[in-house]
Amino acid sequence: MDLSFTTLSHWDQNKWNQLKPIYEEAFPHGAKPEPILRGMLDRKIGFLHGGYKEEEAAAMAVTGLVGQAGERKLILDYMAIRQDLRGQGLGKLFLNQIRDWAVREHNIQAIILEAEAEDNEINQARLQFWRRCGFIPTDYVHTYIWVPEPYRALVLPLKPGFERRDDGESLFRCITALHEQAYRKR
Known part of the structure; x- marks a missing residue:
């Protein structure tokens, strides 16, 4: 399975236009509007990741960094695989590419995300994916x-010695810090 990977630290409208349908399909309600996403990249608090199969957009993610050097964590704000490509292992592959990039480029200690906590079949399937x-x-x-x-935080520790306190x-304080920065007016 081949998935080329790219990370943008500045806004590229053409790349966004390729990734936007995946974002809108996966997050039809409650997603950050495009100007907020653009602002995250413009202010250097976020990144846009793309996964491509043969030049065609297959996956997208929005991430942000929180914490000081040595204690930095990556917030996985959004991640989605194009619906017709789900169930083929691309989600785990794409996540691993994001993880490897974040460790290499930013020496992160952990990845944090939030997932819907209501007890229903869809949320249970998502939770199982993240656990796997x-x-x-x-x-x-x-x-x-x-x-x-309601939402539940999940954490993927990446460095020895990382511990949840x-x-x-405290993980939600990290998530909220990124949200507040994203929506803060310049």
Whole structure:
């Protein structure tokens, strides 16, 4: 299975136009608007990742860094595989490419993400995917004031000595810090 990988640290409208249909398909509600995503890259707080099969967009992700050097973590804000390509192992491959890039370029300690915590079939399938990728779900369930569904943090420790210090609340502080930076006016 071959998936070429690219990471953008500056906005490229042509690349975004290729990745945008995957983003909109996977996140039809509650996704960050394009100007916010563009601002994340313009302000150097986020990255846009693309996975391509034979020059055709197959996967996309939006990530951001939090923490100081030596304690830096990568927030996996959004990740999606094109719907017609799911179930072929591309999700794990793409995640591994993001992980390898983040360790190599930013020496991250862990990857953190949030997943919907409501107990239903779709969310359970997502949780199982993340577990198969090595993520550890936390007990703490967070409810945002601006979205109706609750979320659970998951963490993928990458460096020896990385430890979670609580039930997941501190991970949400990292996630929230990225969200606040993304929506902050310049």
